[in-house]
Amino acid sequence: EAGVAQSPRYKIIEKRQSVAFWCNPISGHATLYWYQQILGQGPKLLIQFQNNGVVDDSQLPKDRFSAERLKGVDSTLKIQPAKLEDSAVYLCASSSDGSTDTQYFGPGTRLTVL
Amino acid sequence: GDSVTQMEGPVTLSEEAFLTINCTYTATGYPSLFWYVQYPGEGLQLLLKATKADDKGSNKGFEATYRKETTSFHLEKGSVQVSDSAVYFCALTAGGGADGLTFGKGTHLIIQP
Numbered sequence: 001e002a003g004v005a006q007s008p009r010y011k012i013i014e015k016r017q018s019v020a021f022w023c024n025p026i027s028g029h030a031t032l033y034w035y036q037q038i039l040g041q042g043p044k045l046l047i048q049f050q051n052n053g054v055v056d057d058s059q060l061p062k063d064r065f066s067a068e069r070l071k072g073v074d075s076t077l078k079i080q081p082a083k084l085e086d087s088a089v090y091l092c093a094s095s096s097d098g099s100t101d102t103q104y105f106g107p108g109t110r111l112t113v114l
Numbered sequence: 115g116d117s118v119t120q121m122e123g124p125v126t127l128s129e130e131a132f133l134t135i136n137c138t139y140t141a142t143g144y145p146s147l148f149w150y151v152q153y154p155g156e157g158l159q160l161l162l163k164a165t166k167a168d169d170k171g172s173n174k175g176f177e178a179t180y181r182k183e184t185t186s187f188h189l190e191k192g193s194v195q196v197s198d199s200a201v202y203f204c205a206l207t208a209g210g211g212a213d214g215l216t217f218g219k220g221t222h223l224i225i226q227p
Contacts, residue, residue, distance in 0.1 A: 033214055040220075041219050042217030042218050042219050043158070043203075043217050044217070045214030048213065055213075091157075091158065093158075095213075102163070103160070104159075
């Protein structure tokens with residue numbers, strides 16, 4: 001079974017530029033999550049989708065971050081404009097049905113904002 | 115809001131030593147508790163979980179018991195190996211539909227031969 005796929009793996013941009021990350025969850029998984037992991041900290045949830053609807057985006061900085069999951073499969077997370085403090089690893093995870101089900105994580109995208 | 119506190123690292127042990135990594139939590143309701151592990155160069159993966167009080171999760175020789183009275187979920191292993199060197203994260207989900215994980219800061223474990 002293929003795991004969670006993410007691209008790109010690395011991205012370097014200048015502040016105020018925009019950037020987008022892509023995630024393809026495990027086939028059949030209804031729930032998709034985006035997390036931000038700053039160096040030396042645990043991952044922090046940004047947004048949770050159930051199919052193509054948003055369940056929780058309370059910690060998403062909506063003035064600059066946006067995410068969508070069209071057709072309830074793959075997802076895109078965008079930052080526009082980027083700030084220095086957005087430098088982090090962006091992790092995508094999926095689970096078959098949320099709740100106590102195991103979340104499977106992708107390899108992450110390491111973003112550096114200069 | 116919900117939070118997880120785990121012991122600061124790095125924790126350095128000799129091979130075959132006994133391991134304890136402390137984890138305590140603050141949450142409303144009845145959270146589910148998890149330990150995730152990140153081996154060098156790899157992604158996060160679930161190590162074990164417990165979904166209700168007094169449950170014990172176990173995997174690969176690691177164990178943790180959900181203690182509601184002390185709001186704790188300490189990770190233990192009787193005899194560690196060099197291959198256990200990794201970063202360990204304690205986490206919880208509050209349930210009720212919004213099931214994103216709340217993580218601790220992680221504990222870097224280094225096992226020396």
